[in-house]
Amino acid sequence: MGGSTAQEVGRRFRDVLGHFPTSVVAITTTGPAGRPEGMVVGSFTSVSLDPPLVSFLADRSSGTLPKITAAGRFCANALAADQEPLSRRLAARGTDRFEDVSWTASAAGNPVLDGVVAWVDCRIEDVVTIGDHDLVVGRVRELRAASAKTPLLFFKGGYGDYFSTTSLLIDQLVGW
Template sequence: MIDPRQFRDALGHFATGVTVVTTIDAEGQPVGVTVNSFSSLSLDPPLILWSLAKKSYSLAAFEAHPAFAVHVLASDQQHLSDRFARAGTDKFAGLTPGEGFAGVPVLDGCAAAFQCSTEFRYDGGDHLILVGRVQRFTTRERPPLLFYRGRYATPETEAAQPFAGLLRAMAPAVA
């Protein structure tokens, strides 16, 4: 039997980027959630994927709306990650997002943003897996916000030092 806490801790050894995924709900209101389950899937066609807990308050909006945007947060945007990770608050209070593909809110200043149409939705145990076809994207030369072993990290922090050289080496290829 696999202990869920030990399994989660083991998964924490994989450093991930931190993203905020946005869409709009049935009433046309912006919805957003912090996610670190983002991944590239295909270059041709341009597909990405991410997953959302089935117990998430935002699930209905992502199941119903045909589009979403994934925002790769920059190292100085931990405040956005924290804001969109909280349940039951007006996550967009004080923000002025742009309007993206299919009316989806787009946050400014992120390292990258991918505006997608929803291509597929799959059952993934306690999560819903969403595959998006990238319709538009933007990038900026900004270091990423990382999540590693249960805490935030940036290329400048001690937790990310083993990855700093790799991130610097990858930067021209990723941009």
């Protein structure tokens, strides 16, 4: 990328990385007085089976990140294809993100959003600064596959419901 300006490098980085599809996950927690807090990420992934760890990456400028780390716990909610409006709401700035959003509390008190595909409830195990993001590692405390809906996906800067099963790989993956 020699000869390019920092702006051009940044644009190309965003453009090419946008070609890698991601699932849309709402990270939720509660603040003082049980107020629900949360943000949308495309960076949620499983990390380790033993011990059971998952993670997501949050921009260090995020206003929600310190609320999550202060709580020391979060729930990762995999949004369903019919939840694009919910994703837009939970990624918006300057609004009450949880107004009219239905949820119930996990055993640890994190918001589990109604109608999601699956959710994983965690205690924060570690926070590692990497570049301009913090990697938040969670130890899984409770988890559920909550519905048979298809997932909400994000690809090339847009939302979509592109997933359809073409073959089942799960048998091949056992013992992988």
